[in-house]
Amino acid sequence: MKKKIVFLTGAGMSVESGFKTFRGNDGLWENYPVEQVASHEGWEADPTLVTNFYNMLRRKLWQAEPNEGHRLIAALERDYDVSVLTQNVDNLHEKAGSTHVIHLHGELTKVCSSIDPYDERYIQQLTPEHSDVEPGTKAGDGSLLRPFIVFFGESVPMLEPAAREAMKADIFVIIGTSLNVYPAAGLVQYAPQGCPVYLIDPDPVFNAPNGKFTHIQKGASEGMKELCEKLGFKK
Numbered sequence: 001m002k003k004k005i006v007f008l009t010g011a012g013m014s015v016e017s018g019f020k021t022f023r024g025n026d027g028l029w030e031n032y033p034v035e036q037v038a039s040h041e042g043w044e045a046d047p048t049l050v051t052n053f054y055n056m057l058r059r060k061l062w063q064a065e066p067n068e069g070h071r072l073i074a075a076l077e078r079d080y081d082v083s084v085l086t087q088n089v090d091n092l093h094e095k096a097g098s099t100h101v102i103h104l105h106g107e108l109t110k111v112c113s114s115i116d117p118y119d120e121r122y123i124q125q126l127t128p129e130h131s132d133v134e135p136g137t138k139a140g141d142g143s144l145l146r147p148f149i150v151f152f153g154e155s156v157p158m159l160e161p162a163a164r165e166a167m168k169a170d171i172f173v174i175i176g177t178s179l180n181v182y183p184a185a186g187l188v189q190y191a192p193q194g195c196p197v198y199l200i201d202p203d204p205v206f207n208a209p210n211g212k213f214t215h216i217q218k219g220a221s222e223g224m225k226e227l228c229e230k231l232g233f234k235k
Contacts, residue, residue: 004081006169012176013220019064019090039152047144048135054147055132062128066096069220074098075235085162102162110148113139166190175200175220
C-alpha cells in the first residue's frame, strides 16, 4: 500500500508560473481593490465589473504553464497516494497531471449560479476557446452566472473534505503559504500525530503551529527537488 502525501499549496506555488491572483504587499489584487472584485458586496454592487475582471484573469491563466514544482508533485503519484489541497484558483496542478486536487477557494475555469454556487447542476467548465462570460449571462436557475470563486467573507465548503484528507496523511507538505495563516495552520493540525511536516517557502516562519516541522527555505521548484531527494524519489 502506497504512503499518502498530502500537499497544501498557496500563492507561492504558482509564482514561478507567472500567475498570481492573490493580494501582494500593496494590498491590491491585480491592481483592483479586493473588496471590489472578490467580495459578495462587490459582486452585488457591480457584477459586470467582477465578470470582466475574472474574464481577464482567465485569459492570463490559459497562457500560464505549470512549473517544475507542480510537475514533481504530479510525478510523485507514481510512488505515493498524493492529494493536493490548494488555496489557488488556477488549474496548474491539473495541467501538470495531478489527479486528486481539492480547491479550497474555488476554480477560475468555472462559473456557477449566484444563488447557490455549489449547485452542481449549474456549474459550468469554461475552455480557452470559450473563456469569456458575457456580463448578464444567466445560469439555469435564472440567476446571474458568477465566477466559481469563494469570495471573502463566504464559507469554504471544501474545508471539510480537505480536513478528511489531512487526517490520512503519512507525510504533510505545505508549499507557498505561511504556517501562520489559516486555513493552512488549521489543516496541518488535522495531520496525524507524528506525521512528518515539511514547509517549502523562501521566507522565514515564526510561531508555527503543530510542533516540529522541516523548513526547506526555497521556492516551489527548488524546494520540491530537495523534498524529492529527501524522500529518495527520482522522477
